[in-house]
Each structure stands twice: as C-alpha cells, then as structure tokens.
Amino acid sequence: MDTATSTSRQEIRCDDCGQNRPGYDIVHFGSAEKGYRLLCSLCFNTQVAKAAGLEGFEHAAFESMGLSDCRGEIHEFHFRTQLLATSIALDAFELRNGNPTGYFFQIIGDPGEDQLVLFGRLVEKMRRALSVKHLKNGDYGLQISDQGIVRGRIEWDERQGGRLPLLVIDGREINWDQFGSMLMSYEGWQFKLTIADKSEEL
Numbered sequence: 119m120d121t122a123t124s125t126s127r128q129e130i131r132c133d134d135c136g137q138n139r140p141g142y143d144i145v146h147f148g149s150a151e152k153g154y155r156l157l158c159s160l161c162f163n164t165q166v167a168k169a170a171g172l173e174g175f176e177h178a179a180f181e182s183m184g185l186s187d188c189r190g191e192i193h194e195f196h197f198r199t200q201l202l203a204t205s206i207a208l209d210a211f212e213l214r215n216g217n218p219t220g221y222f223f224q225i226i227g228d229p230g231e232d233q234l235v236l237f238g239r240l241v242e243k244m245r246r247a248l249s250v251k252h253l254k255n256g257d258y259g260l261q262i263s264d265q266g267i268v269r270g271r272i273e274w275d276e277r278q279g280g281r282l283p284l285l286v287i288d289g290r291e292i293n294w295d296q297f298g299s300m301l302m303s304y305e306g307w308q309f310k311l312t313i314a315d316k317s318e319e320l
C-alpha cells in the first residue's frame with residue numbers, strides 16, 4: 119500500500135521534475151518496503167491521477183493571497199492541493215520561517231470537481247473564520263471573548279514533548295497554561311468540547 123506523508127523541511131528537490139520546492143509542498147511517496155520518493159505536489163498529484171485512472175486531471179496551483187481578519191490585520195495564505203484518488207484536499211495556511219503555522223483551513227472535494235470552484239469555497243470558508251475573534255485583550259491579559267466560544271486547532275508543543283497540546287486560536291499559538299488561565303475567568307461555569315476533523319467547519 120502506498121502512503122503519503124508531508125514534510126515541513128525547506129526547499130527540497132522533487133525526485134521527479136527536479137525542481138526545488140518548499141518543504142510544505144513535498145510529499146514522501148511510496149512505501150516502507152519499496153522506499154520513498156520525494157515528490158512535489160504537482161508530480162504527486164499527476165502520479166495519483168495516473169494510478170486512479172483520473173484522465174484529464176490537471177493540477178491547479180494557486181498563488182498566495184492576503185486576507186484581512188475582522189481587526190484589519192492581513193494574513194498571507196499559501197495553498198496546497200493534494201489528490202487522494204477518491205477525493206481532493208485543498209489546504210490554505212500561513213507560513214513562518216517556511217513552515218505552516220497560524221491559521222489553517224482545508225476543504226475536501228471530488229477529484230473531478232472544478233478546482234477553481236473548490237478554491238472559491240475554501241476562500242469563503244476562510245473569510246467566515248477570519249470574521250470572528252475568539253480571544254480578546256482584557257484586564258487580566260488575553261481572555262475568551264464575550265461569546266464564550268473558542269474554536270482552534272490542537273498542535274504539538276515542542277516544549278511539552280507531546281504531554282500537553284499547543285492550541286492555535288485566532289491564528290495565534292496559545293499554550294495549555296495560557297488557555298487554562300483564560301478558563302479560570304469562568305470558574306464554576308460549564309463547558310462543551312467538540313473535536314472535529316480539520317476539514318470540518320465548526
């Protein structure tokens with residue numbers, strides 16, 4: 119079974135087309151038995167399309183774009199398309215030192231779907247998310263905003279070695295301690311926690 123995993127190292131040469139691509143655009147393609155090849159997403163998608171018999175599939179590369187959030191701050195988003203035989207995933211993410219960080223959005227579509235339409239749906243989803251802030255600066259530092267709802271992403275915290283998560287809320291990194299302090303403004307209240315796949319919209 120062929121598997122694919124992403125890597126975040128910077129500027130890696132694609133084993134197929136020979137082009138140097140940023141690490142986030144490179145996929146390890148192959149298997150533990152047969153070995154892995156490093157492919158850029160264009161070459162990866164072309165291989166998948168060939169293997170899945172998806173004739174006429176054309177990889178669409180989307181230029182980075184800036185979107186402003188509800189406070190007027192501009193976020194620069196980069197895009198990545200990955201074809202997965204029965205679906206196509208389109209990711210949007212911010213970069214810091216060449217690595218994806220901050221806001222991340224994903225949309226899943228049908229491999230035969232017009233990628234521009236899919237892109238349009240992704241941008242709408244991003245705009246909806248950027249129009250809301252879940253945290254605010256209060257008298258005691260960063261606090262949960264008045265709506266009492268927090269949406270975010272669970273990430274690996276290097277400093278915790280996997281023991282505690284790093285949260286990304288409003289595109290910013292919040293460690294577990296900081297989040298715990300924010301919750302203490304609501305001592306005695308109840309809460310509801312929902313966990314969802316990264317392509318879902320909460």
Ligand SMILES: [Zn+2]
Pocket residue numbers: 132133134135136137157158159160161162
């Ligand atoms: Zn390539």
